[in-house]
Amino acid sequence: MSQMNLTGARALFMREVRRFLKVNMQTIVTPALTAMLYLVIFRYAMGDRHVPGMEVDYFTFLVPGLAMMAMMQNAFANTSSSMIMGKVMGMQIYLLMAPLSAFEVVAAFLLAAVVRAVVVAAAFLVVLLPFVDFSMPHPGIALVYGICASLMMGGMGLIGGMWARDFDQVAMVTNFVILPLTFLSGVFYSVQQLPPFWQAINNANPFFYLTDGFRYGFLGVGDTDPFASMGVVLVSVVVTCLACWQLWRSGWRMKE
Amino acid sequence: MYALEINGLGKVYEKGNRALNDVSLRVPQGSFFALLGPNGAGKSTMINILADIVRPSEGRVTLLGHDLFSERNWCKRRMGVVPQEIAFDPFFTPHEVLRFTAGLFGCRPDEAWLDELLERLELTRHAGKKARQLSGGMRRRLLVAQALVHRPELVILDEPTAGVDVELRRRLWDFMRELNAGGTTILLTTHYLDEAEELCDHVAIIDRGQLLTAQPMRTLMREIASSWLWLNYGRPVTLTDEDQVALAGFEPRGSEEGVCLKLGQSQDGQSTFHQAYQAAVARFGPPMDAGVRREDLEDVFLRLTGHGSQAQGSGVKS
Structure with a gap:
């Protein structure tokens, strides 16, 4: 194996970050605002109700959930849209022609997705600072879960973007896979509120553990033991990253 | 020493159509090499294999003595490819695109060289525009600049002058000739056979995936024309x-x-x-x-590829 092309990987990472910063209205402001709207709507719909079995009111419960949902959706959007745009515009061939290893390409894309996710979540949370008590009992746990979720969703976006032939197919993955997975990950409810059938479905969704762990880091309450969930999360992240690496290396849907 | 040695290269696409069949070709280092063939002859397939965009079905290629397929990244750093299809990134300006491309190839930013490329390809005035504001000809010139950012030893141009007007084409070729005089090997495909005849010192003609002839331009014109x-x-x-x-x-x-x-x-x-x-x-x-x-190169080309029984018939263009 030849030496690493760190300059190349950094150039790709920087391009990916600049790409979303250039259209920040669409990539940062809009998603942060959408999360805010959810929060306002549920605040007035639910009033001061408490979440059953937890020591928090619904408003506080929602904040980390919505932040996590925004992170997941934006990490996915960042890689998938870049990938399909590159394909449609023909730019992707430069990634194939450049002396970059699959590891370097995947790492650059995923790190940029994490940056986008963190920026969106921060934009959402900063506005809430005056209204919410951010005591954050376990910031380290929140951080680890946030990064894991972004990596995993960034990886799924990379795979979705590689698979898709056009923008329509990306939209299909977003609407039929990503949206249900994030909506059903316990952003809006505690799993204890669900009937057994839906609990089972919920428990099979890896994003449930991510959302729940992130919330635990924020509020100190959750449905699962965050340290036990960490196993599920780490395995999911590693599998996703390995899949990205292997697919890129094989030229799947990129090279004829 | 050969810039490229291609041995038995073949490609069968998934649908089963064969685009290249046992092509063997040597491109001498420092040559200005024309790869000619009718549409669909397999030129772009060959170039895309060299560029790592298409996987070969069989065959070996060495670049400057290094195996292209097992030492990909070594080879990629020494090769610049201008793709036939116009590709552009709508978010970025030509200047940003060049910096990014240089980075991908592992080069630290060399602003003087990037400025020179913009200047030579007459993009300086447009360096700050978004790519989507550029005309087709400008986008194509930007692709040429992108292929040169890392100062490759072998430059491959797939139809670089399609849609570029006469004056700009001439200046583009002057630039290529200068690079060639400085030791860069240049491999190009073009449909302008008069330009190929004037510029190139070596020529290969392929048709239906097969190599018909490959030799120094002078030999071809002496022996076949x-x-x-x-x-x-x-x-x-x-x-x-x-x-x-x-x-x-x-x-x-x-x-x-x-x-x-x-x-x-x-x-x-x-x-x-x-x-x-x-x-x-x-x-x-x-x-x-x-x-x-x-006969000029065009006559020879038409005769060899069997697409020109008419033109060959008269033997005369008045």
Whole structure:
């Protein structure tokens, strides 16, 4: 194996970050605002109700959930849209022609997705600072879960973007896979509120553990033991990253 | 030393159509090499294999003595490819695109070189525009600049002048000639055969995935290009069987205005011009006018690829 092309990987990472910063209205402001709207709507719909079995009111419960949902959706959007745009515009061939290893390409894309996710979540949370008590009992746990979720969703976006032939197919993955997975990950409810059938479905969704762990880091309450969930999360992240690496290396849907 | 040595390269696409069949080719280091062929001949497939965009089905390639497939990244750093399809990133300006491309190839930013590229490809005035504001010709020139950011030793241009006007084309070729004089090997495909003939010192012609010929341009033109004697009688000439017999050996053809005879070389190496002329005068009398025209690369190309029985027929372009 030849030496690493760190300059190349950094150039790709920087391009990916600049790409979303250039259209920040669409990539940062809009998603942060959408999360805010959810929060306002549920605040007035639910009033001061408490979440059953937890020591928090619904408003506080929602904040980390919505932040996590925004992170997941934006990490996915960042890689998938870049990938399909590159394909449609023909730019992707430069990634194939450049002396970059699959590891370097995947790492650059995923790190940029994490940056986008963190920026969106921060934009959402900063506005809430005056209204919410951010005591954050376990910031380290929140951080680890946030990064894991972004990596995993960034990886799924990379795979979705590689698979898709056009923008329509990306939209299909977003609407039929990503949206249900994030909506059903316990952003809006505690799993204890669900009937057994839906609990089972919920428990099979890896994003449930991510959302729940992130919330635990924020509020100190959750449905699962965050340290036990960490196993599920780490395995999911590693599998996703390995899949990205292997697919890129094989030229799947990129090279004829 | 060869910039490229291609051995038995073949490609069968998934749907089963064969785009390249056992192509072997040597591109000498420092040469200006034309890869010619009709549409669909396999030129782009070959270039895309070299660029790592298409996987080969069989064959070996070495670049400057290094195996292209097992030492990909070493080779990629030494190769710059201008793709045929226009590709652009709508978010970025030409200047940003060049910096990014240089980065991908592992180069630290060399602003002086990027400025020179923009200057030479006449993009300086447009360096700050978004790519989507550029015209087709500008985007194509940007692709050329992108291929050169890392100062490659081998530059591959797939139809770089399609849609570029005459003046810019000339200046682009001047630039390529300068790079070539500085030691860069240049491999290009083009449909402008007159340009290829003028620029290139080596030529390969492929058709339907097969290599038809590959040699120095001068050898090709000496050995394959033939000369035609054209005799103008100011009237249509229809050749009788007797004419055919009398002029056998000159591949005679009648035309609207007279007759054409193919010239060759006699045993002592002299042109058969004199014999052909005398034979024609003996049959048809002295012509009103006469001339000799040598086939150019386009004629040879059309003849070899079998796409030009018409053009070959007259042997004369007036």
